[in-house]
Amino acid sequence: MLRIILKDLKTFFGDKTVLFWSFILPIALTLFLGNALTIIFPSVDNLNTFFRDVKIEYVSDGGQFLTETFTVFLKKMEQEIGLSYRKSPTINKSIDRVRKREINLAVEIDSDNVFTITKNREFKSELAENLIFGFLEKYQLMETVSRKGKGALTQEVLAELDSNNNYLAITSLNREKRDSSALDYFGIVNVFAFVFWTLAIVIPLFNSEVKAGLFGRLRISGISKSSYLFSKLISISIFLVVVTLAIFVFNVLVFKVYLGNSLMLLIPLLLSTVILAAAIGVLIIAWFTKLEEGGALLDLVTPIVVFLGGGFLPILDFSSEAGLNAIGRYTPLFVQNRAAFGLINGGNFSIASGAFQYNLTWTIILIVIAIIVFNRKE
Numbered sequence: 001m002l003r004i005i006l007k008d009l010k011t012f013f014g015d016k017t018v019l020f021w022s023f024i025l026p027i028a029l030t031l032f033l034g035n036a037l038t039i040i041f042p043s044v045d046n047l048n049t050f051f052r053d054v055k056i057e058y059v060s061d062g063g064q065f066l067t068e069t070f071t072v073f074l075k076k077m078e079q080e081i082g083l084s085y086r087k088s089p090t091i092n093k094s095i096d097r098v099r100k101r102e103i104n105l106a107v108e109i110d111s112d113n114v115f116t117i118t119k120n121r122e123f124k125s126e127l128a129e130n131l132i133f134g135f136l137e138k139y140q141l142m143e144t145v146s147r148k149g150k151g152a153l154t155q156e157v158l159a160e161l162d163s164n165n166n167y168l169a170i171t172s173l174n175r176e177k178r179d180s181s182a183l184d185y186f187g188i189v190n191v192f193a194f195v196f197w198t199l200a201i202v203i204p205l206f207n208s209e210v211k212a213g214l215f216g217r218l219r220i221s222g223i224s225k226s227s228y229l230f231s232k233l234i235s236i237s238i239f240l241v242v243v244t245l246a247i248f249v250f251n252v253l254v255f256k257v258y259l260g261n262s263l264m265l266l267i268p269l270l271l272s273t274v275i276l277a278a279a280i281g282v283l284i285i286a287w288f289t290k291l292e293e294g295g296a297l298l299d300l301v302t303p304i305v306v307f308l309g310g311g312f313l314p315i316l317d318f319s320s321e322a323g324l325n326a327i328g329r330y331t332p333l334f335v336q337n338r339a340a341f342g343l344i345n346g347g348n349f350s351i352a353s354g355a356f357q358y359n360l361t362w363t364i365i366l367i368v369i370a371i372i373v374f375n376r377k378e
Helices: 002-014 016-036 047-051 064-081 091-099 123-148 155-163 169-173 182-211 214-221 225-253 263-287 291-308 332-346 349-375
Strands: 055-060 084-087 105-109 115-119
Touching: 002 182, 002 225, 016 182, 016 225, 047 123, 055 064, 055 091, 064 084, 064 105, 064 123, 091 105, 091 115, 105 123, 115 123, 182 225, 182 263, 182 291, 182 332, 225 263, 225 349, 263 291, 263 332, 263 349, 291 332, 332 349
Parallel strands: 055 084, 055 105
Antiparallel strands: 105 115
């Protein structure tokens, strides 16, 4: 097995075309898409693009001062970033309109001045909700000052309060996560995407072994068919690990791709994705007598998988189950990217756990099928 693995690795790293497509292209593509699609992601310069069709309805039984202050806030947001708002006769009607996706947010302020926000699962709704959280943060600071005086606050908080003179600026003070820029997004997505792209490039390199009489050579060498497949699983995995980790490290160090506090979980997620991709490669080797056909199948399917997983056009809301997401959420790249950004933007371990289970389950299934099919061949 070791000789087979070393031979494969020598072939992979000795092929200049494979190295170009595996290392150079993903870096260039990340840089290109990260700059070309900047406008799709929220920034100070393009906030109007994101909020111009956001609709908010609210009902307030809260204090008069809070209600008036909230209304002034909404009016200011309407003027500055183009969202629209109106006071609703009943909260139930507004919630029903949220369900029908006629509006984005329904806000209820009860008699205890507690905010209840009902939203649909769209990225713009998340952004609008964060604006309201920003308003509440500033309002609570102002209320504390008015009740207890400045002595109740630390100098650091006071400096923060004094330096933010409008409601919009306060929304940038989220200390737990930050919204992904285009470069942040593609710096992660392309790492996972090129696990599958590289697999499609590597598989045709095994065609010479098949044409040279693979099964006869295996019988002569005394290597079992299962051992042969496992050697391929290992060699493909090693190559993909080197490629993806190199791109990953480059993106983080050079492009400053944001990872939050999730590095220690992103790497195992990436490794499990690599093993899943290698298992797909092993099945292709076992199934197709002519690997050109298997390579053609990968060339056909991989772009579809990458597209549905957000590799070409960004998916800003992986939680949505509508539209293409209804199909894409079952595909490998979508699962990996959803888990990766769940970790980066919110520390969502349950999504990551689901991705690990997905990868492990499919890896086992694919390897078992490959062994059964390959052992039946003569």
